Amino acid sequence: MRYQFVDCRWELGEPDAGRGLYRAGHIPGASFLDVDGDLSDLSVAGQGRHPLPSAERFAAAAERAGIGEGVFVVAYGLRGGPERLWWLLRHFGHDDCAVLADGLGAWLGPFSSGDELVEPETFVPKERGDDTVDGPELAERLDRVVLVDARLPARWRGEENPIDKVPGRIPGALNAPWNEQLPPLPDGEVVAYCGSGVTAAVILHRLALAGRDGRLYPGSWSQWETLDLPVERG
Numbered sequence: 001m002r003y004q005f006v007d008c009r010w011e012l013g014e015p016d017a018g019r020g021l022y023r024a025g026h027i028p029g030a031s032f033l034d035v036d037g038d039l040s041d042l043s044v045a046g047q048g049r050h051p052l053p054s055a056e057r058f059a060a061a062a063e064r065a066g067i068g069e070g071v072f073v074v075a076y077g078l079r080g081g082p083e084r085l086w087w088l089l090r091h092f093g094h095d096d097c098a099v100l101a102d103g104l105g106a107w108l109g110p111f112s113s114g115d116e117l118v119e120p121e122t123f124v125p126k127e128r129g130d131d132t133v134d135g136p137e138l139a140e141r142l143d144r145v146v147l148v149d150a151r152l153p154a155r156w157r158g159e160e161n162p163i164d165k166v167p168g169r170i171p172g173a174l175n176a177p178w179n180e181q182l183p184p185l186p187d188g189e190v191v192a193y194c195g196s197g198v199t200a201a202v203i204l205h206r207l208a209l210a211g212r213d214g215r216l217y218p219g220s221w222s223q224w225e226t227l228d229l230p231v232e233r234g
Helices: 017-024 055-064 081-091 134-138 153-157 199-210 220-224
Strands: 001-006 073-077 098-099 146-147 188-191
Touching: 001 017, 001 081, 017 153, 055 073, 073 153, 081 098, 188 220
Parallel strands: 001 073, 073 098, 146 188
Antiparallel strands: none
């Protein structure tokens, strides 16, 4: 089995920031996948800020990054980027993947700069159908799931902020900020969301490390706030 590091650094609202960081310094041999351009499909309307890519779109990105059968992926980055790749790989049937704990802070080796010549692979997607939930379905099941909001506490409380058009949270959602340790969660089916489905993958990754499954609400708050659905604040 071959290992492939993948750099998934990104900054909200700065589309070129991640690639700039990658070119400035990355793990030697690492490829780069962009949260906006590769791990989402921003052309899809009505599905929040970071709609999931189609199987074909994701497969093309994975192939360019050197991901295919017999390749173990180690993702690293910032703000849910590596966990988003980890989740998408599993969503499309590639379970040979991990996230580098503490990101580049855990890397003790040398760094490379510029772009890398990565040998393309063949990625055959096998999309799962049991690991997501959409807004209307979630609205009908709020009393039957353990709903976890990965956003920072001020946004969860519904305080005014520059990101959310409608401040607030989905009724009943527990707060587990993505940049803090995951607190103990009640028993039951876990559904994770955030602003747009990126940092929610951090929650799902931590659940998986603890031996527990969960589902992603991909549209997250950026979709929920556009729907005629209940909002909770305070």
